Amino acid sequence: MAVQSNLKNMVLCLFTTCLVCSAVLAGVYALTAAPIAQTNAQLLQQSVGAVLPEGGELSEAKDLEVGGQPSEYYILSENGQDKAYAVKSTVVGFGGPLVLMVGVTADGKVYNTSVLSHTETPGLGAKCTTDEGFMAQWKELDPAVKILKVKKDGGDIDAITASTITSRAYTLAVQNAIDAVKGMGDASTGASVKPKEEMENEQ
Amino acid sequence: MNSKLQLITKGFVKDNPTFVLLLGMCPTLATTTSAINGLSMGLATLFVLVLSNMAISAIAPVVPDKVHIPVYIVVIATFVTLLQFLMQAYTPGIYATLGLFIPLIVVNCIVLGRAEAFASKHSIGDSALDGLGVGLGFTLSLTVLGAVREILGSLSIFGWKIPGTGDGMLAFVMAPGAFICLGYLMVLFNKYLAKK
Numbered sequence: 001m002a003v004q005s006n007l008k009n010m011v012l013c014l015f016t017t018c019l020v021c022s023a024v025l026a027g028v029y030a031l032t033a034a035p036i037a038q039t040n041a042q043l044l045q046q047s048v049g050a051v052l053p054e055g056g057e058l059s060e061a062k063d064l065e066v067g068g069q070p071s072e073y074y075i076l077s078e079n080g081q082d083k084a085y086a087v088k089s090t091v092v093g094f095g096g097p098l099v100l101m102v103g104v105t106a107d108g109k110v111y112n113t114s115v116l117s118h119t120e121t122p123g124l125g126a127k128c129t130t131d132e133g134f135m136a137q138w139k140e141l142d143p144a145v146k147i148l149k150v151k152k153d154g155g156d157i158d159a160i161t162a163s164t165i166t167s168r169a170y171t172l173a174v175q176n177a178i179d180a181v182k183g184m185g186d187a188s189t190g191a192s193v194k195p196k197e198e199m200e201n202e203q
Numbered sequence: 204m205n206s207k208l209q210l211i212t213k214g215f216v217k218d219n220p221t222f223v224l225l226l227g228m229c230p231t232l233a234t235t236t237s238a239i240n241g242l243s244m245g246l247a248t249l250f251v252l253v254l255s256n257m258a259i260s261a262i263a264p265v266v267p268d269k270v271h272i273p274v275y276i277v278v279i280a281t282f283v284t285l286l287q288f289l290m291q292a293y294t295p296g297i298y299a300t301l302g303l304f305i306p307l308i309v310v311n312c313i314v315l316g317r318a319e320a321f322a323s324k325h326s327i328g329d330s331a332l333d334g335l336g337v338g339l340g341f342t343l344s345l346t347v348l349g350a351v352r353e354i355l356g357s358l359s360i361f362g363w364k365i366p367g368t369g370d371g372m373l374a375f376v377m378a379p380g381a382f383i384c385l386g387y388l389m390v391l392f393n394k395y396l397a398k399k
Contacts, residue, residue, distance in 0.1 A: 003265060003266065005268050006267070013265070013270055014277075017278065018277060021278065024281055024285070028288050032288040035292035036291045039292060043295060121376075162373075
């Protein structure tokens with residue numbers, strides 16, 4: 001406050017402030033970059049680990065198209081055989097993107113699912129990360145036995161109370177992941193991919 | 204000594220940033236969906252407030268008048284970014300919940316307000332105490348608001364579900380409930396102040 005402003009001291013002051021601040025931030029960034037990377041890797045490891053059976057070796061991230069969007073997946077293999085896949089599946093929920101990690105075993109069954117990120121309404125759709133009844137029904141779910149639609153739409157999935165849109169989105173994300181894994185198998189054996197018409201109906 | 208203590212306590216009631224000065228309403232309404240979220244946001248702001256108050260108090264005598272606002276903002280932004288790095292590294296859970304609102308502390312009017320109104324004219328020690336006082340007041344208000352909304356909205360407190368209860372009144376978890384709660388708490392607060 002005390003200093004008279006002139007061009008020279010204003011430029012000098014702003015320059016020095018920015019220089020010092022940048023230096024401080026660069027220093028802190030250098031110090032925290034490793035812990036941040038470690039934390040992120042740990043979180044990913046947790047989310048992938050939670051949806052896959054135990055044992056085996058996990059691959060690096062691989063590119064895959066899920067539900068018409070570029071995404072990624074991880075392969076869990078044991079004795080050189082693919083045991084299960086963890087597929088990252090993104091759909092539009094009620095409040096924005098809903099990103100799931102879906103574990104699909106080699107025989108096409110869902111092993112487990114977990115939410116990576118969401119912007120659903122707290123207390124409503126956000127229950128997809130806490131509602132035990134809703135979460136439990138994805139565990140070891142066989143799409144050949146259960147119809148992957150919420151009960152309102154004639155399927156076998158119990159929706160979260162008052163959150164049908166979130167539940168539908170969740171179901172679609174799981175379906176997309178299953179289809180993507182099926183698509184991989186079809187591509188390698190040369191069999192036909194799921195008819196396009198059927199895909200559209202599920203939307 | 205008494206005046207030093209007053210620097211800290213005035214933020215609790217007399218100059219409470221939320222209920223009396225009505226500053227920083229955006230993070231107040233948005234992050235108080237639960238007591239824990241309110242508390243974390245309050246502490247994050249407290250951290251920035253104390254450090255930026257001290258730094259600004261130290262540099263204020265040499266900053267030319269016409270550029271003091273940009274200089275203060277750069278200093279505040281530096282501390283916020285620093286906080287962001289630290290939270291990402293060591294408390295990823297809280298960082299994921301508060302996410303967007305951490306960078307928004309830069310433009311929280313409480314922080315710049317204290318820098319302008321207090322830190323630029325007082326000693327480093329007093330400015331630190333002022334930051335601490337206002338920060339604690341903000342933390343307290345956010346925690347109370349969060350707790351009330353959590354009890355009414357999800358029938359739990361600090362993440363602990365009250366046993367034998369169902370779903371709460373959802374409106375209180377969402378924006379309308381935030382405004383209603385804030386309004387009533389303000390009424391109670393000002394009634395208490397008027398009596399004094």
